Amino acid sequence: DSGVTQTPKHLITATGQRVTLRCSPRSGDLSVYWYQQSLDQGLQFLIQYYNGEERAKGNILERFSAQQFPDLHSELNLSSLELGDSALYFCASSAHGSYIQYFGAGTRLSVL
Amino acid sequence: ILNVEQSPQSLHVQEGDSTNFTCSFPSSNFYALHWYRWETAKSPEALFVMTLNGDEKKKGRISATLNTKEGYSYLYIKGSQPEDSATYLCAPEDGTASKLTFGTGTRLQVTL
Numbered sequence: 046d047s048g049v050t051q052t053p054k055h056l057i058t059a060t061g062q063r064v065t066l067r068c069s070p071r072s073g074d075l076s077v078y079w080y081q082q083s084l085d086q087g088l089q090f091l092i093q094y095y096n097g098e099e100r101a102k103g104n105i106l107e108r109f110s111a112q113q114f115p116d117l118h119s120e121l122n123l124s125s126l127e128l129g130d131s132a133l134y135f136c137a138s139s140a141h142g143s144y145i146q147y148f149g150a151g152t153r154l155s156v157l
Numbered sequence: 158i159l160n161v162e163q164s165p166q167s168l169h170v171q172e173g174d175s176t177n178f179t180c181s182f183p184s185s186n187f188y189a190l191h192w193y194r195w196e197t198a199k200s201p202e203a204l205f206v207m208t209l210n211g212d213e214k215k216k217g218r219i220s221a222t223l224n225t226k227e228g229y230s231y232l233y234i235k236g237s238q239p240e241d242s243a244t245y246l247c248a249p250e251d252g253t254a255s256k257l258t259f260g261t262g263t264r265l266q267v268t269l
Binding site: 047049078080086087088089090093101103135144145146147148149150151 | 189191199200201202203206208246248250256257258259260261262
């Protein structure tokens with residue numbers, strides 16, 4: 046158990062809908078990262094937050110947004126969902142000054 | 158966007174065999190190189206983080222080396238065991254942001 050909690054584990058929704066994925070980092074970790082893993086693709090970095098502020102941005106679509114709250118949990122919002130958004134979404138966290146990222150178990154999103 | 162290549166794509170060895178994989182990455186703007194182990198139905202787990210040219214890290218039967226000048230890292234597994242079966246991912250971290258760019262991984266299967 047990495048200490049990073051992601052909910053829900055599975056999500057099935059329809060095209061055009063909006064969903065929110067939630068991540069609770071390890072206790073004390075200030076950084077939260079979001080990754081997407083689609084079929085036949087490696088883990089793609091989406092976005093990083095550090096202590097509530099956006100720190101780095103990757104290949105995140107405009108339909109997607111994220112935030113980190115004062116209690117350090119983070120949410121990834123995916124809107125106007127398309128079939129191609131079906132993927133495994135991982136959250137990871139790291140401590141201040143540490144290189145190591147600890148991954149949650151992921152949320153599997155299926156868009157039908 | 159960093160171009161990260163891992164080879165081989167997959168590998169099937171017998172218990173007791175030693176094996177190694179390669180990760181190639183752009184050497185410019187290098188900051189750190191991460192190796193992760195990802196077992197099926199689990200989340201990626203950090204193995205090593207290396208930052209200095211010539212770094213060597215070891216964890217039990219698994220070790221890794223780093224050449225930042227030519228942009229490659231090797232991961233070695235000595236005396237492979239069935240529990241080593243997993244996908245091994247490398248991810249360089251560039252100096253401008255703390256985001257990781259993951260390769261597509263080497264999928265290792267160890268049979269008795």
